[in-house]
Amino acid sequence: MAEGWIRQFAKDKVEVYSAGTHPEPVNSVAIKVMQSLCVDISQHQSNLLDEYLNLDFDYVITVCDSAKELCPTFPSASKVIHKSFPDPAKAKGTDEEVLAVYKKVRDMLKSFCKEFLQKELGI
Numbered sequence: 070m071a072e073g074w075i076r077q078f079a080k081d082k083v084e085v086y087s088a089g090t091h092p093e094p095v096n097s098v099a100i101k102v103m104q105s106l107c108v109d110i111s112q113h114q115s116n117l118l119d120e121y122l123n124l125d126f127d128y129v130i131t132v133c134d135s136a137k138e139l140c141p142t143f144p145s146a147s148k149v150i151h152k153s154f155p156d157p158a159k160a161k162g163t164d165e166e167v168l169a170v171y172k173k174v175r176d177m178l179k180s181f182c183k184e185f186l187q188k189e190l191g192i
Contacts, residue, residue, distance in 0.1 A: 070175050071132050073103050073110040074182035079192050086124070089115040096158055102171045106179075128189065132178070148189070152181055 072087040079085075092115035103110045125145035132154050143149070154177055160170035186192040 070099050070103055070110065070178045071130070071182055072113055073108045074179050075186065077108050078183055078186050079190070082192055083186075083190065086121055086126075087113060087115050088118045088121055090118065092117055098167065098171045099157070099175075102168065102175045106175075130185070132181075150185070154178060154181075 072085050075083065075085050095110055095113050095115070100109075100111050122143075126143050127147045129143045129146040129149045131149075131151045133156055154174055155170070157167075157171045157174045160167045162170075
């Protein structure tokens with residue numbers, strides 16, 4: 070969802086790469102809650118971190134504690150930013166309760182991404 074927000078706000082002003090410690094297809098509930106705000110992440114995918122080890126990054130952003138702990142060092146990164154968000158995929162309860170968790174995390178990520186782009190990049 071963070072990739073979707075950064076792409077939405079920054080358009081073509083930044084290159085965004087998404088990786089995970091255990092990449093998997095984008096969660097269908099995440100796709101649904103983002104589409105409800107007109108952000109399409111259905112074609113996004115999370116790659117293995119190892120695929121990016123030889124790239125130079127200005128920023129490396131982690132949004133969950135396990136990613137922060139398992140993320141390799143990117144020596145070229147000017148800045149590493151960590152912000153912990155709840156993992157909505159771990160939400161339990163009825164469909165409505167799970168959806169509510171996804172919406173809450175979506176909105177938290179939206180605020181974080183917007184603030185990051187404004188503060189760090191002036192976008």
